[in-house]
Amino acid sequence: MKRLYAPGAIEAADVLEGRVEPHYTKILMRLLAAHAIAEKLTAVGYQRALENISDANLLATIEKNLAEERKHARLIYQILDQLGIAETHADRSMIPAIKLPSFEAPRHFAETPGDALDLLMASLSLDVTGLLMIGVNYRESSYAPHQRAAEIILDEEEDHDTFAAAQLREAVDRFGADRVNAGLRQWLPRAVNFFGPPGSGFTFDCLRYGLKARDNGELAEMYLTMLERRFDQAGLEMPHLTSVYPHAVI
Ligand SMILES: [Fe+2]
Numbered sequence: 001m002k003r004l005y006a007p008g009a010i011e012a013a014d015v016l017e018g019r020v021e022p023h024y025t026k027i028l029m030r031l032l033a034a035h036a037i038a039e040k041l042t043a044v045g046y047q048r049a050l051e052n053i054s055d056a057n058l059l060a061t062i063e064k065n066l067a068e069e070r071k072h073a074r075l076i077y078q079i080l081d082q083l084g085i086a087e088t089h090a091d092r093s094m095i096p097a098i099k100l101p102s103f104e105a106p107r108h109f110a111e112t113p114g115d116a117l118d119l120l121m122a123s124l125s126l127d128v129t130g131l132l133m134i135g136v137n138y139r140e141s142s143y144a145p146h147q148r149a150a151e152i153i154l155d156e157e158e159d160h161d162t163f164a165a166a167q168l169r170e171a172v173d174r175f176g177a178d179r180v181n182a183g184l185r186q187w188l189p190r191a192v193n194f195f196g197p198p199g200s201g202f203t204f205d206c207l208r209y210g211l212k213a214r215d216n217g218e219l220a221e222m223y224l225t226m227l228e229r230r231f232d233q234a235g236l237e238m239p240h241l242t243s244v245y246p247h248a249v250i
Pocket residue numbers: 039042068069072130153157
């Protein structure tokens with residue numbers, strides 16, 4: 001699909017002074033509100049992990065990730081604020097959306113106390129997915145402030161991904177293959193659904209406006225390919241998922 005705007009082509013002033021069509025602004029705000037709440041729920045999850053996990057080897061990383069997820073949320077809320085959208089307003093607009101399967105992973109991480117294995121599952125479901133959404137989509141955003149924020153976030157999400165990958169390699173030794181495989185069957189559908197439904201009207205608009213570079217379905221494929229290799233190396237089973245969104249384990 002031909003994108004209307006090149007990466008970084010639009011600045012806040014273009015939106016505020018009406019130089020883009022009103023529909024662009026509407027789609028941009030919805031995308032930013034979704035990104036912001038996803039970062040915020042992830043931060044809440046790390047906060048919860050800090051309270052529940054006593055493993056001294058994990059504490060420094062949990063604290064680092066918590067601080068960084070809070071910073072990511074703040075960066076995106078600042079972009080919304082610049083457009084006249086307050087954090088409370090943005091969050092309120094997301095109330096129906098966060099009940100959908102696409103938000104189950106961050107919601108579950110934020111709401112459910114977990115142990116070190118849950119932390120690994122959440123990191124695979126939120127940080128590794130986030131790395132793809134930000135690295136593939138938002139880094140190329142036509143909205144320059146979102147593109148700039150993506151560069152900052154991406155650096156840190158790469159660290160989070162490295163943490164998840166290292167934890168995964170040790171997981172069989174630490175928790176036993178059965179427990180890890182059971183965790184993957186529980187979390188993988190949530191993780192894949194976090195990309196959102198493929199071929200939606202909203203994503204069509206995002207692609208056309210250059211707010212995303214790839215469809216949700218393509219990102220989900222990339223993610224599964226990446227994980228399949230990692231699971232294989234760690235001696236873990238790739239759960240079989242239903243092919244249609246929202247995915248479930250077979
Ligand atoms: Fe983040």
